[in-house]
Amino acid sequence: MVDILVVEDERDLNEVTCMYLRDAGYAVTGCLNVHDAYEAMHGHLFDLVVSDIMMPGTDGYAFAAKLREIYAHLPIIFMTARDDIASKKKGFHTGVDDYMVKPIDFDELVLRIEALLRRAHIDDEKRLSIGNLDMSIDQMTASVDGAEIALTAREFNILFKLLSYPKQVFSRAQLMDEFWDVGSYTGLRAVDVYITNLRKKLADCDGFEIVTVRGLGYKAVPR
Numbered sequence: 001m002v003d004i005l006v007v008e009d010e011r012d013l014n015e016v017t018c019m020y021l022r023d024a025g026y027a028v029t030g031c032l033n034v035h036d037a038y039e040a041m042h043g044h045l046f047d048l049v050v051s052d053i054m055m056p057g058t059d060g061y062a063f064a065a066k067l068r069e070i071y072a073h074l075p076i077i078f079m080t081a082r083d084d085i086a087s088k089k090k091g092f093h094t095g096v097d098d099y100m101v102k103p104i105d106f107d108e109l110v111l112r113i114e115a116l117l118r119r120a121h122i123d124d125e126k127r128l129s130i131g132n133l134d135m136s137i138d139q140m141t142a143s144v145d146g147a148e149i150a151l152t153a154r155e156f157n158i159l160f161k162l163l164s165y166p167k168q169v170f171s172r173a174q175l176m177d178e179f180w181d182v183g184s185y186t187g188l189r190a191v192d193v194y195i196t197n198l199r200k201k202l203a204d205c206d207g208f209e210i211v212t213v214r215g216l217g218y219k220a221v222p223r
Contacts, residue, residue: 003027007037007051020106034058045137048113053080061094068095069166069222072129075116079104130163131207144204154179155198162220171217
């Protein structure tokens with residue numbers, strides 16, 4: 001089933017949009033702000049995002065730009081009250097695929113979603129692409145320029161975590177808590193070993209680098 005994320009700070013519109021899309025046969029998650037959207041995307045890859053522009057905190061432009069850095073082919077639709085040409089230009093230049101002006105015709109929204117999903121060749125296989133690296137989340141595989149890279153499950157999960165939150169620093173303790181079993185006697189320096197191995201295996205990646213933040217931890221930085 002196609003999985004859609006709706007980010008809209010107007011609660012009633014959010015609920016109606018989610019309800020209509022579920023009735024159309026989609027799995028839908030609704031969030032009222034970008035922070036909650038990032039939480040919903042943690043470890044979960046959506047097939048399409050519908051987002052407002054003007055929201056408290058991070059706005060839709062910044063959200064779309066961040067998503068486009070990570071997911072080159074993720075379809076994004078802006079659903080907004082801003083109908084001026086300047087706003088539309090900014091949206092499309094940010095990387096969104098479609099732009100709808102409120103009030104929304106939900107039948108038209110479904111038609112646009114269907115068209116975008118066809119163009120994106122969405123199927124049951126979830127993928128994350130950045131530069132020449134392609135990751136298949138369902139198959140737990142990674143390839144660089146089409147050549148598969150042998151990653152352990154833990155290496156795959158650490159890499160996916162870092163790439164899902166570009167420029168965000170994760171401490172060794174955070175990574176250890178998430179990807180090592182409770183009660184593990186492995187020391188924090190084990191994380192360094194995994195990062196070193198990832199850097200070696202991904203030396204030919206051109207879309208990002210894993211950076212050490214002295215005294216803090218690691219982050220993935222897009223190039």
